[in-house]
Amino acid sequence: VLLLAILLAAGWLLVLGVGLWVLVKELLTTRVPPTITHPVKFRILHYIFQLILTWGNLLEKLKICSMPHFFRFIQDKVIVKKNPGVSVKDLHFGTIPVRLFQPKAASCSPRRGIVFYHGGGAVFGSLDCYHNLCSFLARETDSVVLSVGYRKLPDHHYPVIPQDCLNASIHFLEALQTYGVDPCRVVACGDSIGAGAGALVVQALLDRQDLPQFCAQVLIYPILQGVNYQLPSYQQNPNAPFLSRDFLMNCACKYLAIDLSWKDAMLKGACIHPDAWKKYGKWLSSDNIPQRFRSQGLKSEILGPFNEAAYLETRHVFEAKISPLLADDKVIAQLPKTFLLSLDRDVLRDDTLLYKKRLEDQGVPVTWCHMEDGFHGCIILFDKKYFFFPCSQSVANAVVSYIKGI
Template identity: 70%
Template structure:
């Protein structure tokens, strides 16, 4: 028996080495590294590590040890959290929702600016811990009180949990601004990726609320604002670019919206989009609305597959405003606060940002646009990760700080 255990222990490193080599092979087989990317070797290494973590997580899931997302989040959370002596950090709960409060330690004679922050991660990854350093940085550099919302995630929780958690936490914070020393006229909502989409949704949900302080500005960092048109140029151009390839993105969307994965192909081809809907909303969702330089002749034009009613019935909640803030009524859009929109050239969600920018501007909303030519999805959270940081990560983090300080 002892010999058997020794053999098993000796085999484990070989097994995990094989899993890692498989992850490396998967990276080289499926991944496209854009020519404009700085430090491609660093980028490849980081992506291989992520693929390896997901592969090990899938093994653990099959062994019923834990789910893959939970395992990857565990590894993310074990990354070193930098303690900032200039910021006081407090973990709280608003009902069942965990939140983390970041307050500058220096005394002040007047109320500070407040920042509501919603992290990214595609409803699968991300947490209060993995975005701790970014929130601490925002609190220190902008001299603001930052509230980070730890909304519930997949696989245990589905639509509309992220939205309701973020909305409820935001309302709770807005009602207690004086408690946290925040100036009610200087509250900013900020989010990254799916968190950026939450900013859009929450700003719309709060329109007309006279019982709450008005949000001063919104910061949307490469947000997801629709899951309807998957044929935009950025989806074609960046479909195999880490860290949000097209297949992973639509898988996350389906799981969060409780859509069977067998309908992915119909969603990609637009077979679930009713002709009447496309005729009405094409003016907001089509690549025709993108600046000319983002409409490459290399990409295929948008051509919807024949309408499939069964696909529509199984996926019809993607057409709800709560999942596609870009199709909100003009009257709602026109009442939104000024916005700072971030897009990255090598990001599958680049065109989502550009379409939402036009949507806001067409209704008279003031928009400041920051486009990162060498940026990729998820880059901002790497701003302080030393070897795994990128120039675009640092410049983007400072651009957000500069905008917020100017409010």
């Protein structure tokens, strides 16, 4: 009995200690963006996020459970709402779990189709986590929505995510008639890494004459390149809540199977071969970012000194199959009309701005929406009662408004 009491006391002390440590760290290092409308609520939400991350990392170090598995276990306890106006089916396309959302109301003609690729940095996100958003998209746009449940870390690495998304998309495109979808109105949509995967899927299918082509791509705060980490948004928002530069780098290295010891070289650009910068710098340089996003005092890219060992370990990030921003002009020119949504205080903001310029330079119609008060991942909170933020609904409404116009 005494031993049990000691163990329980030690457990409670550990829980309390971790909670206090995360709280102190939160108060000292996290700066709530001044544009956030509910700062106290925002800080509570971010504290919970950091607490789950910390416990996940602690359990991983103790070899009890991996951080991604722990986080997804907690995350999937989120309540999935039933929408009376939408029919939902869980399916498998081969080994890939997908979820189909179809409006129950009868339609006299084939509906629009949306293939949705969720975000989460290859760590978070799931069919359940994005269930309410996909149901909302299906209802509000009167579309058939397919949500793709691709495989993630720690068990699966690159190129699993784009492969799963591509295979699920092909399966859907081949069976559009079965789902009552108009082959001329299929949209690729996603947020964060899911948006990046969506961009890769659209590019990969451009030469598939046997399949219907996506008529549009909707990319919500996407990650589109893994080369230049010295862009203004990376310098301005290194500690941005929910996606700090360091956390992004950790996720990217783990997903791309790059040892974390090379992270510093990647941040400094020491892994960028001078010849590669000559080829891609015209697309990746911060000179392409509009002046209003470049604060005075920010440094332009200072690469090097070049580290050949780092280059050899990371050179695959220059492949267009990882960084869709680096696709050839002839590929970019064939892309469908595009909706891009960026957030002001987001490390990924400039990926969107660079892609916008590339698309426009090649004559691709672009609709750009920029949110001053948003934060990374905010769209999934659009229907959360206690953690609702106006920016979440604004992002969701902007996406719906664009898709309804297709």
